Amino acid sequence: MNNLSTSLFRTVPQQDHLGFWADQTLNARKVADFLDLDKRTIAKVADVAPSSVRFDQNIPKEVADRLAEIANICELVAQYFAGNSQKTALWFRTKNPLLGDISPRDMIRFGRYERLRRFVNEALEENAAPVQSSRGNRAASATGAAS
Secondary structure, three states: OOHHHHHHHOOOOOOOOOOOOHHHOOOHHHHHHHHOOOHHHHHHHHOOOHHHOOOOOOOOHHHHHHHHHHHHHHHHHHHHOOOOHHHHHHHHHOOEHHHOOEOHHHHHHOOOHHHHHHHHHHHHHHHOOOOEOOOOOEOOOOOOOOO
């Protein structure tokens, strides 16, 4: 596969490391719990009333869409850490000087998830993050980052 094709498909994680997509359906509550996002914060980032935030089959489309985008960011980071959910959670909670010395979780809370998505995709591209093949073998990493 050439570099363009590889770059094109790096925006979607290879696997569901964090278990957000069980049965091919987003578990929105699991995404919110992973990042410790309360209903008020979810309402803010989804641009809906706090009273409308719910996690059942009647989840508002805006909430489901936003949490799916956030889940994708989380899964891409988890993929970089070879599926290690503890390292992924730590990364989201740790202040990062490249993000203005705020945590990725706070970027999401402040509604800056699109900037975080671009940052993560650019960082993965620059670092040639480890990618799991469909057989589960790790592809060589340009950085040699250990998990």
